[in-house]
Amino acid sequence: MSEATVDVADLRHHGGGDSTDDRADDAPLRDDIRLLGRVLGEVIGEQAGADVLDLVEATRVEAFRIRRSEVDRAELAERLAGLDVKNANHVIRAFSHFSLLANLAEDIHHERRRRFHRREGSPPQQGSLAASFALLDEADLDAATVARELAGALVVPVVTAHPTEVRRKTISQVQVHVTDLIRQRDRAALGEVDDEWSARLWRAVLTLWQTALLRLSRLRLSDEIDEALRYYELSLFEVIPAINAELRRALTERWPDAGLLERPMLQSGSWIGGDRDGNPYVTADALRRATTRQAETALGHYLAELEELRVELSVSDRLVTPTDELYALADASGDDSPFRADEPYRRALNGVHDRVTATLKRAVGHLHVPEPHADLEPYDDPTELRADLDVVDTSLRSHGAGALADDRLARLREAVDVFGFHLCGLDLRQNAEVHEEVVAELLAWAGVCDDYAALDEEQRVEMLAGELRMRRPLVRPGAELSEKVRGELDVVEAAAAQVTLLGPRAIPNYVISMCESVSDVLEVAVLLKEVGLLDPDGDDGPTCPVGISPLFETIDDLKNAGATLTAMLNQPLYRALVANRGDVQEVMLGYSDSNKDGGYLAANWALYRAELALVEVAHREDIRLRLFHGRGGTVGRGGGPSYDAIRAQPPGAVAGSLRITEQGEVIAAKYGEPDRARRNLEAIVAATLEASLLDTENLGDDAEATYELLDDLAARAQQAYRALVHETPGFVEWFRAATPIGELAELNIGSRPPSRKAGDKISDLRAIPWVFSWSQARIMLPGWYGTGSALESWVDGDDAKLEQLRELHRRWPWFRTILSNMGMVLAKTDLGLAARYAELVPDEDLRHRVFDQITAEHERSCRMLLAVTGDDRLLADNPSLARSIRNRFPYLEPLHHLQVEMLRRRREGDDDELTVRNIQLTINGVATALRNSG
Structure with a gap:
């Protein structure tokens, strides 16, 4: 039988291509891949x-032979280039689904291996809370140190609207099935x-094949808001309160008198609906929709849990004696049903349920739930709801029902602490240039300053500080302002209203x-x-529930970060605001922008140096x-394992708290189901504890000399990067021709435009399409x-x-992490395929x-990486990823060849709808x- 006519039962007989070095424990993974491939083939x-x-x-057989270096890829490329557009579409769809199913099999196998290690009693996995507390126990820390370092402890993953999740929600749902x-x-x-199981699998794969991979229209901002909220029901409502409870328990057992975690350490945040930097769709209405939907999600969850509690807590006072406080709560409920006369917990929870319903109606203006049984007042804030739940908890424990209190009720009490009425903090974000323009117009309209833009920095600070000492606003309602300025003010006014409605945690930062x-x-x-959020004349000076967070992005801004923060804190009025x-x-x-500005090593070192400077200023x-x-999500934008990245921070840079963005496809990968969410959130919290309480830098007295060495390396790296990206004539033209950057704009994967402003400069491009295209x-x-x-120029042959x-690689986590992440990227790089894309550049010279230049630098980077790490191959430190690449990357081969061919046809004038769709696929x-x- 020839390879071209192999029987369907043999489809995907590979298990990752060359399996000679595969471990026996990976046999189930290979079996899953063969099974899913066979069904897809059928x-x-x-x-x-x-x-x-x-x-x-x-095509599949040929792709695997290429991976084993048995044939030249030019043959496959030539054969695929001869396909008509319809057959090309079949091949593209087939290999896209092969890839998707291989990913799925991989995720399942990771779960399988974790279960195995748990059953075998293996030591706790690095990055788990159990492993971290074992390290803290070894360190024998005193309570005063722990209390000092974890004061105000806070870890917040912040979901952002950066659009790099290419999969449709519908496809994800089939994957879950x-x-x-x-x-x-x-x-x-x-x-x-049995046969029925096989039939269900077949139907699921059939559904996958008959479901369109591409969206018909671009995602709207409202879709992004709803998509992010989906992860609360999928995992976050279950996992975040559980981790907080475990943290509190473990810390209290070890340091009972340290007074730790007065508030939940792990909380959640979002930018979706508040980040308007370059996104014209983030308006006042969008912000109101985001915060309203968040409140609706949180309060809806509480109502569902209260419904379950009402069923579960059927405790009769003919058998036990609840507390007087519980009876008072039951009497206030207005529930006089004779069927619940001996069930005070159910009556009490009916009242709590009705008050939460009233709270929901006040927050969102309407109800998608049944009207309350009694007309009760809404809760003013989450602490009131928590107090009522505490009454129920205390009463249950008073008559030996602590086991009931420790179940759903405990989870609900923890959830109220974490999510409040706001669910997650929604940050505002805007570009400094916009603020300057808005304030200039407001000052001019008020007659304070006709030309704010003409003032120097000292004059600006003096004028703004003067305005901040006065209560009066600059403009009155109905003032004649430009559309842009009116829009910006409307957003901030909407934020102020939502803070009043949902509490100060609703909008934590600007x-x-x-x-x-x-x-x-x-x-x-x-x-x-101007909108009443900042009070210039509080009892103890200026106050504001919204923190102001400067974002330092470019290499130069990072270098100046310490000086900028010092200048901020030297301004008396702002310092008083921080004090309050x-x-x-x-x-x-x-x-992202620092990388685009100066390259990988220079950007990462600029960030480290900035953190050192900021920590010094803080002290x-x-x-x-x-x-x-x-x-x-990608290494080029700060991606990589969060646990390693947090542990690699400079001394004092974590100090018990951090916030970190979660973007695009990373959100689904981390939070799509509880087990993965638990693992990823534990890793962030565990690393925060370790970086705060242990010496993770490990440089000691060699720190300053090491920093100077990295200053030198970073300068050399930036020079090499800029020589290509910013100084090579025609580089932008090359980039636009050799990558699908132009075609990415046609893919319906997000609401935000791909560029901040029109222009043909690298600086005008957002970091996401920049990284996505490469x-x-x-x-x-x-x-x-x-x-x-x-590395090569610094070493210069000196052993x-x-x-x-x-x-340094052995000793310093930061350097090890930087090189490990770079090795991961180099392993995913394929310059043989890249050469095919380069052929799209019409100018041969x-x-x-x-x-x-790219080829030469790639060779240098691989050679020097291996020389420093001492490894004999890329990914020697990451066998799991190496296996994953063997499993997945053969499916990329035909996709890349067909992408290049479709791009060539499109750019030569082929406007066939299927050609365009094939590129997007x-x-x-x-x-x-x-x-x-991206």
Whole structure:
């Protein structure tokens, strides 16, 4: 039988290509991949015909042979280039689904291995709370140290609207169904399943094949809001309160007198509906919708839990004696049903339920739930609801029903503490340039200053500080303002109204993009005062429930971060405002623009240096610094394992609290179901505890000399990066021709435009499409370029210098993490495929001039990485990812070849609708297989 006509039962007989080095424990993974591939093959054969199946199978076999270096990829590329657009579509869809199912099998296998280790009593996994508390026990920390470092402890993953999740929600739902079926098979005796199970799997894969991978229209902001809220029901309502309860229990057992965690340490945040930097769709209405839907989600969850509690707590006072407080709560409920005359808990919970219903109606203005039984007053704030639930808890424990109190009621009490009436804090964000324009118009309208833009920094600060000392607003209602200024004020006014309605945790921070000066900060303070959020004349000075967070993004801004923060705190009025916020100042650090500006190593070192400087300022000014890390999903935007990244922070940079963005496809990967959510959230919290309480830098007296060494390396890396990206003539032209950057704008994956403003400069591009495009072309440049040159030129053949770097790699978590993440990116890079994309550049001289630089730097980076780590191959430190790449990447081969061919046809004038769709499908398929995009 020829390879081209292999029987469907043999489809996907690979288990990851070369399996000689696969461990026996991975046999179930290979079995799952074969099973899912076989079923998909059967579906393709039935739905598209034997000819299509033969084409797909022949392509698959050839792709795996390429991966084993048995044939030249030019042959496959030529054959696929000859396909008509319809057959190309079949192949693209087939390999996109192969990739998706391989990912699914991988995730299931990770679960399987974790269950195995738990059954075998293996030591706690690194990154778990159990492992972290074991490390803390070894350190023998005293209560005073722990209390000091964990004062105000706060860990907040912040979901953002950055649009890199290419999968439709519908596709994800089918994946969940297939995952559940494989789990059922695992639970069956000896993996045996019946015909009905097989039929259900077949139907699920058939549904997948007949469901469109692409959205018909671009996501609206309202869709992004709803999509983010979905993860609360999927996992977060269950997992976040549970982790907080475990944390409190473990800390109290070890340090009972330290007074730790007066509020939940792990909370949740969002930018969706509040981040209007470059997104014209974030309006006052959008903000109101976001906060209203969040409140509706939180209160709806409480109502559902109270319904269950009413059923469960059927306790009769003919058998037990509740407390007087419980009877008072029952009597206040207005429930006089004779059927519940001896059931005070049910009556009490009816009253609580009705008050929550009234609270929901006040918060959202309408009800999608039944009207309350009694006309009771809404709760003023979550502490009142928590107090009533505490009454129920205390009463249950008084008559020996503590086990009932420790179940659903305990989870609900914890949830109310975490989620309040607001669910998650919604940050505001806008660019500093916009604030300047808005404040300038307000000052001019009020007759305070005709030309604010003409003032120097000192004059601006003096004028803004003067305004902040006065109660009067700058404009009156109905003032004639430009549309832009009116829109900005409307957003901040809406935020003020939601703070009044839902509490101060509803809008915790205002983030200033591209913040460079004290005036940038005071301009936001003036806007907050204008809408009544900032009170300039409180009893103890100025107060504001919304914190102002400068965001330092570019290399230069990061270098100046310490000086900027010092200048902010030296402004007396602002310092008083910080004092009235508990002497806590949040600073956000941007990973994306700094990378685009200076390259991988320079950006990461600029961030480290900025943190060192900010920590020094915080100590000198006696404030508590909270850092907010704007990390993306890919290494080029600060991605990589969160546990390692947090532990690699400089001394004092974590100090018990941090916030961190979760973006795009990362959200579904981390929070799509409870087990994964638990693992990922534990890792963030565990790393925060370790970085706060242990010496994780491990440099000791060598710190300053090491910092100087990295200053040198970063400068060399930035020079190499800028020589290519910012100084090579025609580079932007090359980038736009060799990657699908233009076609990404046509993919309906997010509400926000791909550029901040019109223009043909790299600086005008958002970091997401910048990184996404390099990933599609398999160059991954933002995650490594320049580092090889830096290492090679610094070592310069000196074995002693190379050994110095090796010692740093062994000793210093930051350096080890940087190189490990770079190794991951280099392993995903494929310059053979990248060369195919380079062929799309029409200017042959430009094509070679740029690509030759990329090829040479890639070789240097791989060679120097291995020289420093001492490994003999990439991913030697990450066998799980190495296996994953073997399993998934053969499916990328045909997708890339067909993407290049479809791009070529489109750019030569082929406007066939199916050609355009094929390009979008390949983008979708490649992003799915790589498991990250932007």
